[in-house]
Amino acid sequence: MKPGAIIAFIVLVAAAITTFLSFSQATVKHVTIAEAMASPGKTVQVPGQILKETVSFRIHDKQPELRFVIVDMQGGSQHMTVVYRKPRPENFHNATSVEAIGQYKDGVFEASTLLVKCPSKYQGKDAARWPFAARRLSC
Amino acid sequence: MNALLAEPGRMAVMVGLLASVVSVACYLAALRGSDRVRAVARASYAVAAASAVFVFFRLMFLVAAKRFAYRYVFDYVSADLDGPFLYSATWAGQEGSFALWALFTAVIGLLVAWRARDWETLVMPIYIVNLAVLFAIMHGLSPFALVPKETGPPPPELPPGMPWPPPWPPTDGNGLNPSLQNYWMAIHPPVIFIGFASLAVPYAYAMAALIRSAYVEWVSRVAPYVLWCVGTLGAGLFLGGYWAYETQGWHGFWAWDPVENASLFPWLGSLALAHGLVVQRTRGAMARTNIVLAVLSWLLFVYGTFLTRSGVLANFSVHAFGMLDNSALRLLVALIAVQGVAAVVLLVWRWRNIPGRQTSDALLSRDTAMWFAVLVLSVGAAAVCLGTSWPLISRWGWLRAIPVLKGAASAEGVRVEPVFYNRLGTVLIVPALFVIGAVPFLAWGRTDSERLMRRMMLPWLAAIAGGGAVLWFVLHEAAIGHLADTPRAVTVAISTLGLFAGLANLVLVWKLLRKQKLSTGGWLAHVGVGLLLLGTVLTNVYEKTASYAVVEGRGPVKTEFGYSLEFAGWTHDGKPEEQVLREWKRHDHAVLLRVRPAGSDDAGVGYTARVAVFKYWNASKNEWATMTWPDIRKQLHRDIYLAAADDPKLIRPSATLLPGETSTIGTPGMAPTGYQVRYDRFYRTGHGDMMNGEMGAEMTLITPDHRKVRIRPGLSFAHGEPTPTNVEIPEIGGAVILQGGIRPDTKEVTVAFELPGAPATWVVPIAATNKPMINLVWLGVAFIVAGALTAMVRRAREEHAARAGRAPRRAPEPAESA
Numbered sequence: 019m020k021p022g023a024i025i026a027f028i029v030l031v032a033a034a035i036t037t038f039l040s041f042s043q044a045t046v047k048h049v050t051i052a053e054a055m056a057s058p059g060k061t062v063q064v065p066g067q068i069l070k071e072t073v074s075f076r077i078h079d080k081q082p083e084l085r086f087v088i089v090d091m092q093g094g095s096q097h098m099t100v101v102y103r104k105p106r107p108e109n110f111h112n113a114t115s116v117e118a119i120g121q122y123k124d125g126v127f128e129a130s131t132l133l134v135k136c137p138s139k140y141q142g143k144d145a146a147r148w149p150f151a152a153r154r155l156s157c
Numbered sequence: 158m159n160a161l162l163a164e165p166g167r168m169a170v171m172v173g174l175l176a177s178v179v180s181v182a183c184y185l186a187a188l189r190g191s192d193r194v195r196a197v198a199r200a201s202y203a204v205a206a207a208s209a210v211f212v213f214f215r216l217m218f219l220v221a222a223k224r225f226a227y228r229y230v231f232d233y234v235s236a237d238l239d240g241p242f243l244y245s246a247t248w249a250g251q252e253g254s255f256a257l258w259a260l261f262t263a264v265i266g267l268l269v270a271w272r273a274r275d276w277e278t279l280v281m282p283i284y285i286v287n288l289a290v291l292f293a294i295m296h297g298l299s300p301f302a303l304v305p306k307e308t309g310p311p312p313p314e315l316p317p318g319m320p321w322p323p324p325w326p327p328t329d330g331n332g333l334n335p336s337l338q339n340y341w342m343a344i345h346p347p348v349i350f351i352g353f354a355s356l357a358v359p360y361a362y363a364m365a366a367l368i369r370s371a372y373v374e375w376v377s378r379v380a381p382y383v384l385w386c387v388g389t390l391g392a393g394l395f396l397g398g399y400w401a402y403e404t405q406g407w408h409g410f411w412a413w414d415p416v417e418n419a420s421l422f423p424w425l426g427s428l429a430l431a432h433g434l435v436v437q438r439t440r441g442a443m444a445r446t447n448i449v450l451a452v453l454s455w456l457l458f459v460y461g462t463f464l465t466r467s468g469v470l471a472n473f474s475v476h477a478f479g480m481l482d483n484s485a486l487r488l489l490v491a492l493i494a495v496q497g498v499a500a501v502v503l504l505v506w507r508w509r510n511i512p513g514r515q516t517s518d519a520l521l522s523r524d525t526a527m528w529f530a531v532l533v534l535s536v537g538a539a540a541v542c543l544g545t546s547w548p549l550i551s552r553w554g555w556l557r558a559i560p561v562l563k564g565a566a567s568a569e570g571v572r573v574e575p576v577f578y579n580r581l582g583t584v585l586i587v588p589a590l591f592v593i594g595a596v597p598f599l600a601w602g603r604t605d606s607e608r609l610m611r612r613m614m615l616p617w618l619a620a621i622a623g624g625g626a627v628l629w630f631v632l633h634e635a636a637i638g639h640l641a642d643t644p645r646a647v648t649v650a651i652s653t654l655g656l657f658a659g660l661a662n663l664v665l666v667w668k669l670l671r672k673q674k675l676s677t678g679g680w681l682a683h684v685g686v687g688l689l690l691l692g693t694v695l696t697n698v699y700e701k702t703a704s705y706a707v708v709e710g711r712g713p714v715k716t717e718f719g720y721s722l723e724f725a726g727w728t729h730d731g732k733p734e735e736q737v738l739r740e741w742k743r744h745d746h747a748v749l750l751r752v753r754p755a756g757s758d759d760a761g762v763g764y765t766a767r768v769a770v771f772k773y774w775n776a777s778k779n780e781w782a783t784m785t786w787p788d789i790r791k792q793l794h795r796d797i798y799l800a801a802a803d804d805p806k807l808i809r810p811s812a813t814l815l816p817g818e819t820s821t822i823g824t825p826g827m828a829p830t831g832y833q834v835r836y837d838r839f840y841r842t843g844h845g846d847m848m849n850g851e852m853g854a855e856m857t858l859i860t861p862d863h864r865k866v867r868i869r870p871g872l873s874f875a876h877g878e879p880t881p882t883n884v885e886i887p888e889i890g891g892a893v894i895l896q897g898g899i900r901p902d903t904k905e906v907t908v909a910f911e912l913p914g915a916p917a918t919w920v921v922p923i924a925a926t927n928k929p930m931i932n933l934v935w936l937g938v939a940f941i942v943a944g945a946l947t948a949m950v951r952r953a954r955e956e957h958a959a960r961a962g963r964a965p966r967r968a969p970e971p972a973e974s975a
Binding site (some may be wrong): 021029047048063104105117 | 551
């Protein structure tokens with residue numbers, strides 16, 4: 019047998035095993051707030067609307083701590099406190115909703131990643147309507 | 158309709174579309190050998206190329222001239238945008254980036270047509286199809302669309318004082334997002350799009366090779382283009398990473414985000430192809446592999462474009478995603494489908510026809526090493542592609558029926574976390590680095606193992622010494638609390654092997670520099686790979702962020718990275734108020750921090766960091782938003798990276814008290830202001846009706862010189878929403894406001910003041926990040942790009958010499974020959 023074939027076999031098997039082993043850890047399911055709270059300690063991705071008035075920020079033990087409450091995207095009754103211990107993501111203050119990735123632990127959702135959902139820079143369909151003159155008036 | 162047709166840009170798109178279709182048809186007709194038909198094909202292509210150039214520069218002209226009547230200009234330019242970034246707004250949006258892509262496709266096509274000679278009539282029609290599709294996309298999704306005129310009744314949410322209908326053409330646009338107003342943004346898209354556009358050349362040649370059954374000649378012709386792709390895409394990825402690092406405040410240069418991955422997997426594909434081509438030109442083997450790789454690199458790029466432009470991954474990325482309109486999206490999908498099916502059909506048809514030759518069987522041979530390189534790069538490209546596509550693939554229902562995939566599949570789509578890429582990357586990189594270090598000493602065919610050992614000994618020992626240094630660093634950093642979640646064995650292994658790969662190749666580069674400078678390309682790139690991985694591992698593993706509240710007037714804050722931070726004012730300090738308001742909207746508006754080595758009280762030591770904090774107009778939300786940019790101080794062994802962790806806040810002197818109490822006014826942690834306040838009684842007016850009344854606290858303010866001033870800070874509910882009343886204190890030129898309302902049970906209040914001689918205090922939350930060895934990352938990429946471009950020049954010269962009828966001046970392969 020050619021050494022190349024043996025090496026190929028080893029590399030592919032190693033890659034396949036790694037993929038297989040890390041996939042269960044690396045893949046993150048989309049769940050609702052209720053499902054996230056029902057499975058503490060499990061890493062999940064939760065979409066939610068940010069309740070603006072609940073957003074708070076402080077520095078605690080040399081780590082930033084961003085805290086806010088999200089509610090179901092469908093406007094349901096479920097709500098959950100999200101804690102994010104990294105510098106505030108860019109555009110967070112403009113965000114209306116968020117995809118929080120992390121796990122539910124001790125009554126709060128410890129997010130390791132926040133995907134901030136702002137209206138896209140390309141989705142300008144409505145931006146060309148009346149408000150464009152508002153720019154000069156509002157600040 | 159007539160007004161739209163009259164726009165020269167739109168006309169150029171149509172002319173270009175027509176000319177490229179005519180050119181494809183004529184080139185195909187010219188395959189029968191007619192020179193006249195070929196001349197028509199060439200002329201049509203020249204017209205198509207000129208149209209693409211015109212479309213791009215017409216758009217750039219409209220942008221630079223700020224013609225806000227055009228939708229694209231309105232969306233990405235504002236009246237106050239000036240300087241070089243005004244021009245880079247040309248490719249800030251979808252339509253403009255298609256124009257950029259078409260521009261490079263057209264220009265590179267001219268080079269291909271000129272150099273292809275007897276391959277021209279077959280390569281060009283395959284290549285020009287891409288340009289035709291780009292014109293068709295720009296026809297459907299026109300960069301020259303106009304802003305619609307407003308007619309009809311004013312919308313109910315129109316703010317008072319707004320004119321209706323708004324002026325047309327608009328007098329101002331939405332403006333360019335400040336994160337795009339950056340030198341890296343100006344360079345990154347053009348560079349990466351040159352690489353992407355060039356990927357079409359290997360595809361066209363591979364298809365032509367299949368049609369002509371000529372599997373040898375295309376190799377030397379296509380090699381310079383492939384190396385060009387490797388160099389430009391590598392540079393483009395680097396510029397994108399540096400841009401993210403420097404401006405986005407993402408605290409890193411690579412996040413395995415879909416947008417980044419979509420550029421990475423075509424690059425890995427082109428790297429695999431570059432290695433495969435070396436094997437084929439030297440040993441005549443891998444003919445099939447190379448054709449497949451050339452086809453896949455291009456299709457992977459178009460697929461990546463589809464992923465990032467269609468918005469299908471919008472819920473899985475930190476990037477704002479484009480939503481291509483459906484007609485443009487269908488064209489992209491059709492392009493992938495047609496080119497993919499054509500490639501598969503041709504491959505199946507010709508497969509047995511393609512000569513297969515065996516490479517050396519010996520394990521210790523460059524043949525096996527190169528084969529391994531192609532394998533690792535292909536597996537890497539496939540894995541990144543799979544991980545990036547997983548949010549889509551995981552929606553397929555039947556996957557959920559497979560027990561092992563049950564947790565990784567769901568109807569909403571499943572995201573793959575970076576841990577997958579990091580683990581698989583480690584599995585592939587560790588053996589790959591060892592091979593990269595050994596390959597300078599491996600000969601084609603067979604290598605004497607004793608001689609190999611002897612030659613490898615020196616770099617190997619040096620690498621182990623370096624690995625020891627890394628181990629010391631690892632233990633030292635761990636001892637001072639910089640814990641890493643990557644296993645230390647992996648850190649030490651990758652650093653040692655990275656050093657080995659770098660040193661071994663550096664030795665060869667050094668030897669070659671004296672004799673054949675142009676032959677150093679591949680080895681230079683390998684030095685870069687070693688440095689890049691060494692730097693990546695050390696930076697990622699030993700990077701640490703700590704956050705501090707830097708408070709005005711409270712003295713330096715000690716950090717754990719060996720320096721202290723002190724608030725040193727704003728860039729606008731000392732200017733009149735109306736100018737300060739304007740300055741907040743300038744991108745260089747920054748909070749100043751004095752950074753001093755720990756233990757030094759000398760104000761002259763250290764430097765002043767400028768952490769930019771400014772307001773910009775967020776057009777999609779119709780409001781002003783805060784943007785921050787980090788301050789990065791480059792040192793040889795690390796970067797000091799300071800960014801605002803949140804918006805800076807102005808804390809005013811305040812007091813919290815109950816009715817009847819007297820309290821000093823001050824800021825927690827600061828010296829007292831000398832002012833006092835007495836809470837005389839709670840008051841309420843109106844009819845006990847919360848909706849129309851006013852309530853607050855009757856208080857006495859006692860100044861440092863014992864003057865007494867009656868104040869009545871309160872909240873008015875006249876319009877439903879509580880608004881502060883009785884804010885001004887005219888007697889002393891100050892102000893007072895109730896903070897956070899009044900407790901209903903105890904009537905406790907917190908009052909904040911603006912008082913002469915007791916200024917408000919800025920509190921700036923700063924995230925300080927220590928990034929050790931990050932410069933190795935940039936240095937490594939620079940080596941890779943320089944190596945790829947050197948190799949490109951060498952192959953292009955060889956090809957040119959062969960063309961000129963001279964004997965191909967093939968430089969003898971470096972290193973020992975068996």
